[in-house]
Amino acid sequence: MSLWGGRFETPMDPAAWRLNTSLPFDQRLALQDVRGSMAWANALAQAGVLTAEEQGQIVAGLRIIEGEFREGKFVFSETDEDIHSAVERRLTELIGPLGGKLHSGRSRNDQVATDLRLWLLDNLPHLREALRAFQQTLVERAEQDLEVLLPGYTHWQRAQVITLGHWWLAHFWPLQRDRQRLAQLAERVAVLPLGSGALAGTPFAIDRHALAAELGFRLPAPNSLDAVADRDFVAEFLFCAALIGVHLSRLAEGVTLFTSAEFGFFELDDAFATGSSLMPQKKNPDLFELARGKSGALIGYLSGLLTTLKGLASAYDKDLQEDKPPLFAAFDALMSLLPPLQEALRTLRLHPERMREALEDALMATDLADYFVERGIPFRQAHTLVGKAMRLALERAQRLSQLSLDDYRSLLDTSHRLSLDESLYAVFDPRRSVARRNAWGGTSPQAVRAQLEQARQALNSL
Amino acid sequence: MSLWGGRFETPMDPAAWRLNTSLPFDQRLALQDVRGSMAWANALAQAGVLTAEEQGQIVAGLRIIEGEFREGKFVFSETDEDIHSAVERRLTELIGPLGGKLHSGRSRNDQVATDLRLWLLDNLPHLREALRAFQQTLVERAEQDLEVLLPGYTHWQRAQVITLGHWWLAHFWPLQRDRQRLAQLAERVAVLPLGSGALAGTPFAIDRHALAAELGFRLPAPNSLDAVADRDFVAEFLFCAALIGVHLSRLAEGVTLFTSAEFGFFELDDAFATGSSLMPQKKNPDLFELARGKSGALIGYLSGLLTTLKGLASAYDKDLQEDKPPLFAAFDALMSLLPPLQEALRTLRLHPERMREALEDALMATDLADYFVERGIPFRQAHTLVGKAMRLALERAQRLSQLSLDDYRSLLDTSHRLSLDESLYAVFDPRRSVARRNAWGGTSPQAVRAQLEQARQALNSL
Amino acid sequence: MSLWGGRFETPMDPAAWRLNTSLPFDQRLALQDVRGSMAWANALAQAGVLTAEEQGQIVAGLRIIEGEFREGKFVFSETDEDIHSAVERRLTELIGPLGGKLHSGRSRNDQVATDLRLWLLDNLPHLREALRAFQQTLVERAEQDLEVLLPGYTHWQRAQVITLGHWWLAHFWPLQRDRQRLAQLAERVAVLPLGSGALAGTPFAIDRHALAAELGFRLPAPNSLDAVADRDFVAEFLFCAALIGVHLSRLAEGVTLFTSAEFGFFELDDAFATGSSLMPQKKNPDLFELARGKSGALIGYLSGLLTTLKGLASAYDKDLQEDKPPLFAAFDALMSLLPPLQEALRTLRLHPERMREALEDALMATDLADYFVERGIPFRQAHTLVGKAMRLALERAQRLSQLSLDDYRSLLDTSHRLSLDESLYAVFDPRRSVARRNAWGGTSPQAVRAQLEQARQALNSL
């Protein structure tokens, strides 16, 4: 049943109908639609538009419908244009023409905006919890791998020694920012459109503050035109989702490379790896590649929706119907990714010996420069000096620790001809290198322990 | 059945499996997968890897599977990882272990790239035909509305008089460019990956040129690494789709505004308009708004896929699995839009009287300036002169044609004190105004007739 | 001067240098770089790495450099790779080799992240103030135009009567959400990377909490790897900018159409409109079109940066250098748009008579339906009834108020044959229609006055 036949001479063209109907995706809002309708019936009764008896019958009918949805027994009709039409149609089947009173002073414009916000308010906690659980695993890995040393990279070149605990936590904090953003978003979602009518407000004496409270919103939307047009919250959710996707893609790239033969630091559990239909030896990190790949789609959903919103100036334009597919797709993508990725990380095996092998002397080049700094050479000259030592070592196919004190002396300016001694070689101890980076936020085990404390607090703070 | 059990100790984690499986969307490639497999069986036989009898049994099994797909009787198993696994699993059920010979020298990497190209080659003609049919309607409208005059706009300000036929054809040519791009794309799609193996080529003596010919491709891909990694054709399709979306959005914006009460030039047939659940008088151009809105999603699919492809450097990365959802979604969006929009345009009613009312004198201001140009005044001065006349008219709340010759004389420099006469007022005839714009590509009915001829040729040229 | 010569045998290739240098855009960070360097010198002194005298000389040198930047007298050298190199080079020119001590325990990785956050902390207030000023103008317009009636639109079809004050405020609230997001972003920007070194932390006993306080940050970044890699704040800024762009585009589309001849509701002051080089009569809303057009670029900056960030897994990758151009471009675009648009709105002239003319009876169709609802007819039937009345009126080329009571009676079911009377025709009074929409957030003047009060509070709340 379409809700608007009266003015029209002919029914809709079938192809036009198929294009126009939103039921294939908005039926996901069924429970929210019913819940919102119950609250509206109550509000209409309070405003004197429905009698107590009418209210009772309508709410009873809606409860039946709610049950049908919950039990998967609701039968859609080919003539249902959208979830709102389906619910009103069914209500009228159940309680007769009285069902037609429910839509008084309400429009699908404020109704769908309310449904979608309700849906997001219902579902954001699931995403936030999935993120929290994921972070929990990162914290556990960090605790467990706190003292494991491996090379840190910049530009994918070995840079300085780090602890693996520090590396895991480097992926914790971005997700913490994500959860914080989602928490702030939730506040903005919890603004109620219902009672805005089609665009100009409702003509009945609806107490919108009470209505908001009943439905779990913080407050009613302050402007009816804005209320039916506003999809900022969808855009903001898609931004949050895209950024979560980016964060997962960065972690995924790291895991993908660390499980390669060349790095060999990590090994996936068989339950979280896949094979090849052709190459029997292959063990592939497909899950992580999918995380990386899906970040593209997530970014696309965001730019797609922003583009859809651009230039819409009439309070409600049908273009807004295009808000739901990307919202649902982004939500589903993240919810399908987070749990298996989390479990894959939890069950990951380490190859610390491969990490140890990778801790070549050059990773301590900055420590060596610092050694000279501590002896009074300005850092910039110390840097140049170690750079030259590095070149010398490369030419001789030696390691930095294999250069003699005389080699080092020969590289010093006469002005800095220090009395070098064997203490220099202590810089090549990777444990010493990480231990030195002990300021707040650094990679030393001690600093990481403090960071872990922070992380645990952060985990429970949102 | 997964195709790669041997090396693994444990089966996949269920959540990981759900994330990993592509069957929910790649089953759309079923017929292409079977077709490609038949051709591969033939190629293996030619290369001596299969006997003629083996080939016969395999092809016969595949024909049964093809039939099952066509009749909707194919039963997927929960253990089918993707369409390729499903087909091989079913083949082995039908013909026994011999089914396991089909995958010799082939990988899902070259197989899925082949399937997807086949699918696009099968389906591009449908899109091109839908576009052609849409253009045909624009041509018919242009013929029918050839001499209808209306204001042309720039910046949504009335600019100069145009013919409606010209306006319709302004929306024809962008789609012609789209069809041309799709035709050129089809050439690039028709390059065969099959025979590239996982990445390094096939070790059997496959005649890939013959294989390409059998499957309707122009030629085999020249490099196996590129062949399995290349999704340029998907990106290019999504670009074409996004640009078609933009073109439809521009037309849609125009129709939306022309059907507003303020313009009132167009009226949609009831079969292609929708009403409001609240406001009984409403008749909304939802279809056109959906076209405009969906252009956002189409742009998002494109930027999403390009982002997914960015930085992939290993010949085949699982990220590439994310190519299919946007491809199918973009294709479906266009195929759902084009026919009803076309029909909505075909059945559109005009309100020529509203267009006529809108043909105010100011639309002929350029003609008036040209009038002075023809009398020797440089255009720039003529422009200034008419601008001042316009200001004078606005101050007096008059039309340009209501200014007297003395008014006009007063605005001329003494150096240009021409002997003006009543012939000046002829410029305010809208028919004269359009007739003057008679150079190639202009809006005069005569020029539009020539343009229509070109359009008809273009329609049949691709 | 490059900061890293020692290890290299040959200087950089000139074309490679040009590609690599970031000076053309990062010189915009000059003052922030100097400020951060002063704080770092202080921190090094506190940590005992510099003596008080060294600290004094370095800070004095930096003050000179700061002065040179402020006065536009700083001379860049062709060999300056970036702003950091330029400052260190100049410092060494001014104070000798001691300048080379400044970079102890610091890296350009934490330095540039700090500079960029400082820049944003310095500049976000300008943007927030520009938005606030813009909102202030919207509030003033709303006060001034509070009781002006015009049609409200959905789908660009006339829907219901609204007040212009309500319309202005519909554009106020989106910007309020934008400002709120920017305020929350500022908290996330104010997390200090400095002291994170290249990736692993600084080896000196830097008090990063003190350093953060000195530079006006809330707290030091908790993880050095994350600190140098994190560009979430740039992405979030670009999202905020894109959404502001979308909001401006929606307002701009509205103004563009309302200034068209067809609507004729608004007229731009000459100082905020442009003309045509060809058509003397034209007065175009270019500024608003530019706002709408630039929203595209803003969305592009966002998706571009997110794409750049995708898949980066090594703590610092040079890709991150691409963060600054879109950040600066987005900021500049908004700062160039907001003031002239604001002034254009402030100086806008209204044509209330055109708005009044547009208030046709059909805008009150919902009020008419409500009339029947109040007489006990369920809304859905009332809707159908008015829809039929609308069709009847269209057939007769009449207005709804021109239908007789008998006409209306004839459309009622026998069951609802009410005793209709002349009170029906009161629904066609537009003032009554807006007055009825008096619930919180509605368009009635009384409700808008309450909304204005809220808006004024919101204006001062952030």
Add this chain to the structure above:
Amino acid sequence: MSLWGGRFETPMDPAAWRLNTSLPFDQRLALQDVRGSMAWANALAQAGVLTAEEQGQIVAGLRIIEGEFREGKFVFSETDEDIHSAVERRLTELIGPLGGKLHSGRSRNDQVATDLRLWLLDNLPHLREALRAFQQTLVERAEQDLEVLLPGYTHWQRAQVITLGHWWLAHFWPLQRDRQRLAQLAERVAVLPLGSGALAGTPFAIDRHALAAELGFRLPAPNSLDAVADRDFVAEFLFCAALIGVHLSRLAEGVTLFTSAEFGFFELDDAFATGSSLMPQKKNPDLFELARGKSGALIGYLSGLLTTLKGLASAYDKDLQEDKPPLFAAFDALMSLLPPLQEALRTLRLHPERMREALEDALMATDLADYFVERGIPFRQAHTLVGKAMRLALERAQRLSQLSLDDYRSLLDTSHRLSLDESLYAVFDPRRSVARRNAWGGTSPQAVRAQLEQARQALNSL
């Protein structure tokens, strides 16, 4: 000098002016603007609008202006709104009021579209040549490194042995597709807008075919409305640029990883690498990271412009002014990337010994499966069998070639108890492995030689 003062009472507000002016970026079209103006003067003369003498004076004036631009002596005025206004202003300074005749029958709408197309036609060859030169280097590397063996990867897991020549050519073909697309784009660019006036066509008897020929266009645009509104060619260029960016990003990711310590296959020449300000040992592949990073911006330009174009329905909207910044930025990005990247590849040093070390037995697992296939075991069983062998080898920390024949026998089903012999171990020869992949497009040196021949032809074909 603005070109449209007459109708306006007040000059433009300064902030509005700054927002509105396009001179900062469109001055790049100076030479094209002059060239187009000369052709227009000739066309006006042919149409009888200018006398031969007027034509001569105008063209002479334009030649002077052209010289001023070429020599960098043209002086812009603060009142120049855009490049078109600047040229007309200067022309009038040079030749007096006659300069004002040039704009007869022309508009900035058709003028700027013409200028931009001319600019692209002038500059596309430079980009195509830069791509061709880049491809040439890939061909040379492929020739040089034809027989160098290294692991091929999928999912960044070692997959099968390949030749480095094959790898280089895998990056050749994507660029060949890019050049092909650019060539096809050039055809679409070469459609002339000039003579379309503001939107409705020109009222003078301009021979637009002759005009097109004079300016080097294929043909005049067939529809004046479309001609001034069409920016498809900019979008298509930006798509081509984005895809080139993606291709470079994929190559760049490969080079970045191959130059890491863990892979160690490639070493950049010092002239194409950069160091660290902090870590003296670092040698970073910044150029390649910038290529990867800039692909984000390029994708952003594309989605930005498409978004700008979406929904524009009036023939010319000022939004279109936003077409130039992304076009120029994308072009410049590619032209800054291609030459140094090309040279970096040309001068790259190989470490074949590191590649050789990486050729572990597991890379021949498919060859081993094929060995069983050749002995009659269906591929799927052979795959499982080798998978089990792989697991066995991993458990024993052995290589596949270290498993005994009895080990292999034990894994065979009784039904397949073949008489295995030592010939099995031949499969572990990497040279044999690549030589087997000899079908068209495969990695065998012989096949790559044939591919090189194709590549050389392709290089010269466009």
